[in-house]
Amino acid sequence: MERVTISLEETLLAEFDAFIRRKGYENRSEAVRDLVRGRLEEDRVAEDHSGPAVGCLSYVYNHHQRELARRLTSTQHAHHDLVLTTLHVHLDHDNCLEVAILRGEAGDLQHFAEETMAETGVRHGQLHLLPAALVAKPKPG
Ligand code: NI
Structure with missing residues (x-):
């Protein structure tokens, strides 16, 4: 697995952390992986049209x-x-x-x-x- 660094505005990060807690993710990396996978899948479906x-x-x-x-x-x-x-x-x-x-x-x-x-x-x-x-x-x- 590769390690990447991203920059987020403070308010966006706070919202993201709240989202992580609500959804019960273990950590930010797991949540980001899940969101990226979901978005890529959506995109694949859209591109198939x-x-x-x-x-x-x-x-x-x-x-x-x-x-x-x-x-x-x-x-x-x-x-x-x-x-x-x-x-x-x-x-x-x-x-x-x-x-x-x-x-x-x-x-x-x-x-x-x-x-x-x-x-x-x-x-x-x-x-x-x-x-x-x-x-x-x-x-x-
Ligand atoms: Ni206007």
Whole structure:
């Protein structure tokens, strides 16, 4: 096993330690291994999707963060073929919640979501991906 060092903000670490106690992990390493495994598995499942899909991407960001709002908008314009609509909610003085409804190839939606969530300052990013076949069944009769 290899030893790695990571840096966490104090508040994030405190939350993580509380999570570790709640879940009954023996130590931080065990908890980190478990979380990494879970996330990699999720990613593998997501990457397996192919074909037409619709997606709902949600995330929170601080609109005071330098250039972030502009970069997020640019990303959406660059992928205007995927973004059907966006909903923007000003949660408080600093934070915005954005929801983007997407349609396109599952892999393209995945990449768009990753690009958005990888922006520094974007938090709680989540993509809910549905194969288009599930949501676009023709009406009977
Ligand atoms: Ni806002």
